[in-house]
Amino acid sequence: MSAVVHDNNTRTIEELIEAHKPGHALDQRFYTDPEIYELELERIISRNWILAGHESELSEPGDFKVLNVARESAIIVRSESGAINAFANVCRHRGSLVCLEQKGNTRKFECPYHGWMYDTEGKLVGARSMPEGFERGDHSLHRVSVDTIFGLIFVCFSDDPLSLDGARRDLAEPMALFDFPNLKVAAHKYYDIPANWKLSIENYQECYHCATAHPEYARSHTLMVDDKRREHLQKGMREKMESCGLRDIDVSYVDIHARPGELGYAYSRTAMFDGYVTGSKDGKPIAPLLGNLKDYDGGASDFSFGGFSFLLAYSDHVVGYVFAPIDHLNSRCDIYWLVRDDAEEGKDYDVDELTWLWDITTESDKTIIVNNWKGVRSRYYRPGPFSTMEDLEQTWTEWILQELARK
Numbered sequence: 001m002s003a004v005v006h007d008n009n010t011r012t013i014e015e016l017i018e019a020h021k022p023g024h025a026l027d028q029r030f031y032t033d034p035e036i037y038e039l040e041l042e043r044i045i046s047r048n049w050i051l052a053g054h055e056s057e058l059s060e061p062g063d064f065k066v067l068n069v070a071r072e073s074a075i076i077v078r079s080e081s082g083a084i085n086a087f088a089n090v091c092r093h094r095g096s097l098v099c100l101e102q103k104g105n106t107r108k109f110e111c112p113y114h115g116w117m118y119d120t121e122g123k124l125v126g127a128r129s130m131p132e133g134f135e136r137g138d139h140s141l142h143r144v145s146v147d148t149i150f151g152l153i154f155v156c157f158s159d160d161p162l163s164l165d166g167a168r169r170d171l172a173e174p175m176a177l178f179d180f181p182n183l184k185v186a187a188h189k190y191y192d193i194p195a196n197w198k199l200s201i202e203n204y205q206e207c208y209h210c211a212t213a214h215p216e217y218a219r220s221h222t223l224m225v226d227d228k229r230r231e232h233l234q235k236g237m238r239e240k241m242e243s244c245g246l247r248d249i250d251v252s253y254v255d256i257h258a259r260p261g262e263l264g265y266a267y268s269r270t271a272m273f274d275g276y277v278t279g280s281k282d283g284k285p286i287a288p289l290l291g292n293l294k295d296y297d298g299g300a301s302d303f304s305f306g307g308f309s310f311l312l313a314y315s316d317h318v319v320g321y322v323f324a325p326i327d328h329l330n331s332r333c334d335i336y337w338l339v340r341d342d343a344e345e346g347k348d349y350d351v352d353e354l355t356w357l358w359d360i361t362t363e364s365d366k367t368i369i370v371n372n373w374k375g376v377r378s379r380y381y382r383p384g385p386f387s388t389m390e391d392l393e394q395t396w397t398e399w400i401l402q403e404l405a406r407k
C-alpha cells in the first residue's frame with residue numbers, strides 16, 4: 001500500500017493523469033497538490049466562462065457588482081452608455097483592489113489606497129501628484145471578458161475565451177421557454193465551503209447522495225429513482241408539456257462532449273413526483289408562471305454552462321448555481337433565485353418560501369462535501385469506483401483530466 005502512495009507522490013502531473021483509473025474518482029493529489037491547482041487556474045478556471053448573475057441586477061447606469069474567482073476579482077458595471085463592462089479589480093497604481101463593496105451604484109470607483117479614480121468605462125479620471133508626463137490614458141483598468149446570453153452575465157478571466165456561440169444558438173429555444181431575459185433576481189445567497197472546489201462541483205453533479213442527504217429534495221425530485229420508474233414519470237410529464245407551453249428538448253455538449261474551442265452546454269427536463277409542480281415545500285406553486293407557460297407540467301429543467309455554472313428551471317422560478325474556487329482548499333457556491341421580472345415580492349412570491357428548498361439542500365451539501373474533503377485528505381484515501389448514478393460526475397472528472405492534459 002505504501003508503495004502506491006509513494007508512486008503517486010513522486011509522479012509528474014502528466015504521469016498522474018496517465019495513471020487515472022477510468023470509472024474511478026480522482027487521485028488525492030488532484031485535490032491537495034498546489035501545483036495541480038496552479039495548472040487548473042491556467043488551463044481550466046481562467047479559461048472558462050463563469051455565471052456572474054443576471055442583467056436585471058445592473059439595470060441602471062452605474063450599477064455594479066463584483067465577482068471573485070480564485071485570485072481574480074472583476075468589477076462588472078453598467079456604463080453610462082448602457083453597455084455591461086467588466087474590469088479587473090486591480091488598481092493601475094500599485095495594485096490594490098479598487099472596489100471593496102460587493103455591489104452598489106456609482107459613477108466613479110475610487111481606489112481605497114491612494115484615491116485613484118476610475119469611471120464606468122474603466123478610464124482613470126483622477127490621480128493626484130503624479131509627475132509630469134504621466135498619461136492617465138495609459139492607466140485604464142484592464143478589461144475582463146464579459147458577455148451575456150439571454151440576460152445571463154458571464155465573465156471569463158482570459159483574453160482569449162472559449163466561444164459562446166454554440167450555447168447561444170442551441171439554448172435559445174429552451175431559454176425562450178422560461179423567458180430568461182425578463183427574469184429578475186429575487187434572492188442571492190452564497191455558501192463558503194471549506195473544501196477543494198472540485199469536490200463541491202462533483203457533489204452537485206450526482207444524486208447518488210440525495211436519498212440519504214436530502215430528505216426535503218428527495219420528496220419531490222426523481223433523480224435518485226431507478227430508470228424504469230423515472231421513465232414512467234417522464235412519460236407523464238411529456239404528455240403534459242405541449243398544453244403547458246413547453247417542448248421536450250435535449251441538448252448535450254457539455255464537458256468532454258463540448259465542441260473544440262466552445263464552452264460546453266447542456267439542457268434537459270426531468271419530471272418531479274406526482275403532486276409536486278415546482279421546487280416548493282408542499283409542491284404547490286410559489287411564483288407566477290414564467291414566460292408564456294400556460295400551466296405546470298411537473299418538470300424541472302437542468303441547464304449547464306461549462307463546468308462551473310448550472311441552472312434549474314422550474315415552471316415558476318429558476319435557481320442558478322455557481323461554484324468557484326477561493327483557493328485550493330476552499331470554495332464557494334453562489335445561488336441565485338430568479339422569478340419573472342413583473343412578479344411582486346410579498347404578493348406574488350415570498351423569499352423564504354422561494355429559497356427554502358435549495359437553501360436547506362445546499363447547507364446539507366456543504367456538510368457532506370466537507371466530510372468528503374476530510375476523508376480525501378487522509379493517507380488512507382484511495383479513489384473508489386463510481387456508481388451508475390454518478391455518470392455526470394464521472395464525465396466531469398474526465399473533463400478535468402482532459403483539460404489539465406491540454407497544453
Ligand code: FES
Nearest residue numbers: 091093094111114
Ligand atoms: S494602489 Fe490604488 S491608488 Fe494606489
Ligand SMILES: [Fe+2]
Nearest residue numbers: 203210214365
Ligand atoms: Fe446534494
